[in-house]
Amino acid sequence: MTNSRAAAANGQPVLDVRDYSLAYGTPAGPVEALRNVSLSIRPGRTLGLVGESGSGKTSLAWAIMRYLPANAVETSGELVLLGEDLRTKSLEEIQDLRGRRVCMVFQDPGASLNPVLRLGDQIAEALVRHRALSQKDARDEGEAWLARTGISRPSEMMNRYPHEASGGEKQRVVIATAFACNPEMIIFDEPTTALDIITARQILDLFDDLHDETGVTALYISHDLGLVSRVAQDVAVINQGAIVEFGPREHVFTRPSHSYTRDLVEAVPNPDHRIVTSEPDAEDALLSLDEVNVMYGRGKNILSFLQPKREVVQGARNVSFGLRAGEILGIVGESGSGKSTIAKTLAGLQDFEGSVAFGPRSYSGRHKIDRAYRRAVQIVFQHPDASLNPRQTIGKILSRPLKLYDLVPRSERSRRVRDLLRSVFLPEDYAERFPHELSGGEKQRVAIARAFAAEPRLVICDEITSSLDVSVQASVARLLVDLQQKTGTACLFITHDLNLVRQLAHRIAVMRNGDLVDLFESSQARAPERHPYTTQLLDAVPVPVEASQVSSAAERAP
Amino acid sequence: MNELVRHPTGLVGSVLLSLVAIAVILGPFLAPFDPQAFHPAVRLAGPSGTHWLGTDQFGRDILSRLLTGAGPTVLFGVGATALGVLAGSIIGVTAAVAGGWVDSVIMRTLDGLLAVPDLLFTLLIVTILGGGIGEAMLAVAVAFTPGMARIARSSVLSIRTREYVLAAIARDESRAYIIVQEVIPNAIGPIVVEATIRVSFAIMIGATLGFLGLGAQPPSTEWGLMVAEARQYMYRSPWVVAVPGLAIAVAALGFNLFGDALRDAFDPRRRR
Numbered sequence: 001m002t003n004s005r006a007a008a009a010n011g012q013p014v015l016d017v018r019d020y021s022l023a024y025g026t027p028a029g030p031v032e033a034l035r036n037v038s039l040s041i042r043p044g045r046t047l048g049l050v051g052e053s054g055s056g057k058t059s060l061a062w063a064i065m066r067y068l069p070a071n072a073v074e075t076s077g078e079l080v081l082l083g084e085d086l087r088t089k090s091l092e093e094i095q096d097l098r099g100r101r102v103c104m105v106f107q108d109p110g111a112s113l114n115p116v117l118r119l120g121d122q123i124a125e126a127l128v129r130h131r132a133l134s135q136k137d138a139r140d141e142g143e144a145w146l147a148r149t150g151i152s153r154p155s156e157m158m159n160r161y162p163h164e165a166s167g168g169e170k171q172r173v174v175i176a177t178a179f180a181c182n183p184e185m186i187i188f189d190e191p192t193t194a195l196d197i198i199t200a201r202q203i204l205d206l207f208d209d210l211h212d213e214t215g216v217t218a219l220y221i222s223h224d225l226g227l228v229s230r231v232a233q234d235v236a237v238i239n240q241g242a243i244v245e246f247g248p249r250e251h252v253f254t255r256p257s258h259s260y261t262r263d264l265v266e267a268v269p270n271p272d273h274r275i276v277t278s279e280p281d282a283e284d285a286l287l288s289l290d291e292v293n294v295m296y297g298r299g300k301n302i303l304s305f306l307q308p309k310r311e312v313v314q315g316a317r318n319v320s321f322g323l324r325a326g327e328i329l330g331i332v333g334e335s336g337s338g339k340s341t342i343a344k345t346l347a348g349l350q351d352f353e354g355s356v357a358f359g360p361r362s363y364s365g366r367h368k369i370d371r372a373y374r375r376a377v378q379i380v381f382q383h384p385d386a387s388l389n390p391r392q393t394i395g396k397i398l399s400r401p402l403k404l405y406d407l408v409p410r411s412e413r414s415r416r417v418r419d420l421l422r423s424v425f426l427p428e429d430y431a432e433r434f435p436h437e438l439s440g441g442e443k444q445r446v447a448i449a450r451a452f453a454a455e456p457r458l459v460i461c462d463e464i465t466s467s468l469d470v471s472v473q474a475s476v477a478r479l480l481v482d483l484q485q486k487t488g489t490a491c492l493f494i495t496h497d498l499n500l501v502r503q504l505a506h507r508i509a510v511m512r513n514g515d516l517v518d519l520f521e522s523s524q525a526r527a528p529e530r531h532p533y534t535t536q537l538l539d540a541v542p543v544p545v546e547a548s549q550v551s552s553a554a555e556r557a558p
Numbered sequence: 559m560n561e562l563v564r565h566p567t568g569l570v571g572s573v574l575l576s577l578v579a580i581a582v583i584l585g586p587f588l589a590p591f592d593p594q595a596f597h598p599a600v601r602l603a604g605p606s607g608t609h610w611l612g613t614d615q616f617g618r619d620i621l622s623r624l625l626t627g628a629g630p631t632v633l634f635g636v637g638a639t640a641l642g643v644l645a646g647s648i649i650g651v652t653a654a655v656a657g658g659w660v661d662s663v664i665m666r667t668l669d670g671l672l673a674v675p676d677l678l679f680t681l682l683i684v685t686i687l688g689g690g691i692g693e694a695m696l697a698v699a700v701a702f703t704p705g706m707a708r709i710a711r712s713s714v715l716s717i718r719t720r721e722y723v724l725a726a727i728a729r730d731e732s733r734a735y736i737i738v739q740e741v742i743p744n745a746i747g748p749i750v751v752e753a754t755i756r757v758s759f760a761i762m763i764g765a766t767l768g769f770l771g772l773g774a775q776p777p778s779t780e781w782g783l784m785v786a787e788a789r790q791y792m793y794r795s796p797w798v799v800a801v802p803g804l805a806i807a808v809a810a811l812g813f814n815l816f817g818d819a820l821r822d823a824f825d826p827r828r829r830r
């Protein structure tokens with residue numbers, strides 16, 4: 001780190017990207033990935049690089065690591081690391097530089113660790129290679145770093161294989177390896193996206209601590225503005241390969257100069273800005289679950305010995321709650337908490353025990369569910385790419401519920417399909433198109449239109465915004481609320497995004513390991529009688545961008 | 559189709575298949591001589607102006623025999639594959655849709671059958687059914703069924719849990735609608751591709767059976783049989799063996815390359 005200190009003394013940036021352009025050659029001609037990108041990171045600072053999927057942020061990271069695919073063409077610019085242009089270096093020089101001077105932490109710790117090597121060996125290998133330590137010193141040093149990342153029994157962790165550690169522990173190991181190599185710069189590529197909310201929060205805290213402690217320079221890549229506003233002192237916003245905004249955090253968030261940044265800042269869900277205005281009719285109960293239990297992996301017949309033994313997992317345990325007509329109920333929880341199990345159960349896709357009352361009727365199992373129920377309860381899934389049949393046109397997909405439930409006469413169907421498309425703000429001629437010709441957000445609109453085509457009384461939304469970009473997310477959420485208000489349909493909104501759910505739900509249910517642990521009015525989210533787990537979840541989510549918060553956070557920055 | 563031709567393998571495969579198709583359709587009309595006519599004066603001759611690809615041990619014109627033989631040979635391959643794919647798909651789709659113990663019983667049985675090599679299995683069936691081109695075709699079809707069932711099943715299984723299928727179940731669609739409208743159109747790609755590749759195997763197994771005397775019987779012009787009959791004259795005139803052998807190779811290669819290209823064209827990730 002002597003170099004960086006020297007750099008700090010004369011104010012030279014650690015990384016200086018100057019007018020850098022990159023294109024990928026494809027049979028259809030070159031596709032520009034990065035256009036005249038210029039940015040710099042001063043010593044000891046963290047630069048947050050924010051952009052939506054496909055904006056080129058990961059391409060830039062790979063370019064800095066000098067690990068580009070064969071069809072990449074660098075058309076202009078320089079990548080300067082402490083005064084040396086990385087583009088002019090030979091392969092050996094680059095190999096010497098990777099890991100020793102620039103490290104990278106990836107999104108999925110499960111994929112970045114070798115599953116057949118012990119964690120300790122993987123840390124030690126990096127230290128032996130990059131810091132020329134002896135095997136023994138490397139292991140001691142690795143263990144010390146593991147301890148610094150908050151792993152309680154580091155020596156035990158050294159002897160474990162990756163599958164014996166949790167996602168959070170694995171990411172700690174990766175981060176420990178990166179910091180232990182004592183590089184001048186670390187690139188973090190969405191290091192918390194694959195983790196649960198609470199674990200992600202812990203990793204962020206760890207990043208803050210280690211950053212303060214070592215003063216390493218960092219490039220933090222993320223799609224999440226809220227998160228970047230927490231970790232970075234400088235922010236660069238990238239859109240379609242071009243940097244549209246670059247400057248200190250306070251400037252970018254409070255006085256964004258580019259309209260794209262403004263849209264992005266506004267699209268971040270903020271619990272204080274409610275989308276929903278109307279209140280449901282308090283008297284009118286629509287649905288209620290009574291002691292619903294769901295088991296996974298239980299053998300069902302005498303021949304089950306033919307199948308490999310599976311453990312029984314309880315997806316939902318004695319879950320009971322009610323839903324009023326026209327109400328939006330949010331269900332939140334980490335992955336594996338059972339929130340999707342509830343969605344599948346209510347959509348009639350999952351065997352269950354207990355009973356589900358809907359209107360005047362009560363259903364005591366999946367096979368008891370009839371067509372009237374299935375028509376009245378519609379589901380929208382998480383992945384827009386998978387929820388539309390790729391071999392059917394949008395028109396056919398949308399007209400299917402109309403035909404199945406005999407809602408409109410044959411002659412009226414195509415007119416109704418056009419109405420549906422208009423109601424989700426899509427052009428009418430999309431009826432002739434196939435799903436692959438639409439973007440992710442457009443496909444999700446079609447899926448929503450299909451659900452509302454059945455004129456349902458309840459729409460289940462299972463993580464419908466999670467696979468979409470922030471800006472698209474906001475518009476899809478608004479569209480849903482809009483339709484919900486127009487039709488008076490109740491809605492079960494399942495998500496892991498607490499800020500979003502606080503914006504649009506009337507009540508929020510919190511699930512954990514198959515249990516319903518808390519159920520409260522949205523306005524009561526911060527009330528003292530909340531379950532400790534609810535408070536923990538709320539504390540873990542990145543703070544939405546607010547002028548006041550940014551200025552207070554800025555004081556903390558070096 | 560454009561996708562297919564843009565790949566070099568697809569282009570080569572398409573060209574080879576077109577040649578084979580022309581031979582199948584127009585072969586008997588293009589043949590310069592009667593394929594069964596003896597020309598005693600020019601036995602085992604090399605290529606010449608009159609006999610472009612030479613003659614066999616009875617002085618029959620090889621080009622004519624090749625052209626008239628294309629039909630039976632290729633139709634054998636296509637027919638056997640079609641039967642095998644049909645039976646295999648029905649079994650595979652049934653297993654995948656039924657699930658549970660039905661699936662387990664069907665698949666474990668087929669796994670047992672898969673352990674027997676194709677050719678050995680075919681020979682076994684031919685010995686039971688007796689020789690002849692129809693029996694051989696049936697035997698190849700039966701031998702193909704377990705493999706095709708496995709592919710159909712895995713293809714259906716991967717589609718069955720897609721969200722659009724779940725959406726259809728949640729809508730209360732009938733089982734028939736879901737299978738015919740939602741599952742099959744999306745599962746058919748890998749099956750079609752595998753079938754194209756298997757046509758080439760079927761042609762080769764057919765030729766092998768012909769060679770062993772268990773398939774087509776003399777004086778048929780089936781290519782495998784042509785190789786078998788000419789075997790003992792191989793050293794005096796390599797043409798008698800090489801020409802039908804090469805024809806088999808071209809047809810098999812054509813189907814194989816075409817199948818590969820078809821797989822790439824069906825796979826959106828490989829489509830560039």
